[in-house]
Amino acid sequence: MKSSLFSVVAVVSVAASQLAQAQDVTENSCEAQTGCASSYPASFFAQFRPVTALDMVRRLPGFQIADGEETRGFGGASGNILINGERPSAKSDTVSDILERIPAESVSRIDVIRGPFARSDLRGQTLVASVYLKPQSAGVLTWESGGDILLRSNTFSPFASISYSGEWNAAEYVFGVSVEQDRDLLSGAELLTDEIGAPAEFRDETEREKGREIVVSLSSNFDLAGGRASFNGRGATEKAVAVEISDRTPVNVGLIDYTVLQSSTKKLRSFEAGVDYEKALPVGWNVKILGLYRRDRLPEFEELSDPDPAVPGRTELSISTVRARTSELIGRTAVEYDGVTGHLIEGAVEAARNTLDNRQMLIVDEGGGFLPEIVPGANASVSEERVEASLQDSWRLGALTLETGLGIEASTIRQSGDVASSQSLFYVRPSLSALYARTGAQQFQASFRREVAQLDFFDFVSASDFDDQDLALGNPELRPETTWVAEVALRQRFGEAGALNLALYRHWVSDVQDLLPLQDGDETPGNIGDGHRWGVKADGALPLDWAGLSNARLDFEGEWRRSRVIDPVTGAARRFSNEQRWIASAEFRQDFTEQRWAWGWELDLGAPEFEFGLDEFVRSKEGADLDLYWESTWLKSVKLRIELKNMLRGGDSRLRTRFDGARDLSPVALEELRDRHGARALSIVFSGTI
Secondary structure, three states, rough: OOHHHHHHHHHHHHHHHHOOOHHHEEOOOEEEEEEEEEEEHHHHHHHHOEEEHHHHOOOOOOOOOOOOOOOOHHHHHOEEEEEOOOOOOOOOOOOOHHHOOHHHHEEEEEEEEOOOOOOOHHHOOOOEEEEEEEOOOOOEEEEEEEEEEOOOOEEEEEEEEEEEEEEOOOOOEEEEEEEEEOOOOEEEEEEEEOOOOEEEEEEEEEEEEEEEEEEEEEEEEEEOOOOEEEEEEEEEEEEEEEEEEEEEEEEOOOOOOOEEEEEEEEEEEEEEEEEEEEEEEEEEEEEEEEEEEEEEEEEEEEEEEEEEEOOOOOOEEEEEEEEEEEEEEEEEEEEEOOOOOOEEEOOOOEEEEEEEEEEEEEEEEOOOOOOEEEEOOEEEEEEEEEEEEEEEEEEEEOOOOEEEEEEEEEEEEEEEEEOEEEEEEEEEHHHHHEEEEEEOEEEEEEEEEEEEEOOOOOHHEEEOOOOOOEEEEEEOOOOOOOEEEEEEEEEEEEEEEEEEEEEEEEEEEOOOOEEHHHHHHHHOEEEEOEEEEEEEEEEEEEEEEHHHOOOEEEHHHEEEEEEEEOOOOOEEEEOOOOOOEEEEEEEEEEEEOOOOEEEEEEEEEEEEEEOOOOOOEEEEEEEOOEEEEEEEOOOOOOEEEEEOOOOOOOOOOEEEEEEOOOOOOOOOOEEEEEEEEEOOOOEEEEEEEE
């Protein structure tokens, strides 16, 4: 993978020398306030016939949308999209969702900005797209409708969405509704082997999933008291039902064939509302105040029927009911000052409260009727109160732009219920970044910073694991990972549509989060010590006119990484859990502008990932995913997209090795090897604006 990444870099460099410089893409100067920007007018995207702003952003050369991560608070969860130069006051409502509700005809231009950024709500981002909208003169309705047909089962999954952009009493707003039904099918074989590797059981497995999601959203912005106010609201309800049937044939002649049935019903009801107000003050000051609240309700019902192959007619039944509620409340104030020539200074203060209330009931029938079974630590409430402050300065020194920053945060985590605990955390987060803009089309960047990972409160509470018929214990003493990040990057634009982004990085990680062995032979999510990670990332866009393919482009993205941590079970060095050593994706697209159609393909693939438990080792791998598509705008104001999905029937494979005792220090007890294939699907989508 490493050699293939550098091969791509070489191909891009050779091809770039044959490309002419664009006339409609402008390179702006680098400023301390905005970074270095390349501006793409709406005319640049005309050949792609976009319906929404999302269609346009996806066609930006060398730009990958980041919807933001579930990080601590608001400032650290930033995606890499701005609307009219501002970040939307939303977390659950991703930037992709917001862009999909904005009609393409409302977009005047898109600027791709290369950092560093003095603004704290963009920290961690080095490449940002700012979508600028035209003044709203008339309402525009954007719509999309279609569905997927699973070719194996002929089941249909429809979806539809509409959004209306308009103006009311000088307030611009976007209202959206989407409804989606989803079905999936996985099938394949699983082999169980004994301690000497001999077949012990053959399994034929089928998993069917179906889901439904309804989302309603409203965003608005308007002038207020000499400033600009905005609102973002979102409500959603989801339901997912999964049924897995495992027909099993033991090799032992003394055992009968049997069938294990597992089903689950998961629901989600979520609500989020965010408001912010920004106002320019005299003498170079600017203030922005933000408030955000969100809550989720997550009821879940699981059932497992597990017959005993040694005793005909005997079946163990297990039923689990979980009711979880989460909430987040954030208040934030940021003040900017640009009264010093070439500088932008920003200070921010943020306070947040996060909560989880989890309740589980587990009952088991082993033949004598249902009896409750205790899941220690499953019934608990967890809360965190956190305060953070940051100060950043960015300034320009000729072709060099420097950014320095310092952030501190303090929090207290409390847990009550089955387990009572409390811990206090304090972190200092310095950062330093330098951007050298040799030309408008070429930049070098180096950065060094400290990051604090987000804690998942569900790791604090215990739960039953029906998949492996085990118990997942919680850990109320879990601490977040902290990482020192060093990165150097090159960003190069070639002509109108060519781009290359190449980055080398190294991470020094403290308190690595993984599975921690306990003295009583159990395991729990915990911190296993310090480790490090290093790698290379590359992405970009390669126009293919030089290869004889007019109006064609190849977009690519890849990452190669390595990591090292000391295993708490064996004492030997190993990689981090649940990390792929390499991932890669590519999209080819060719537009026939005069004929008003286009075609292309998308490919995603990656290496396996590993999980290291106390007494087991799991290797998992997702299959390669190849989609082919064809688009047309033959119908006036309507785009038609026909897509063949999962052409390679990519599913998943899983090898689970269970040991008699501690992993790698004890004999193998059994192995489960599962190989499942997905179903191909035909997707037909109509979209347009009115």
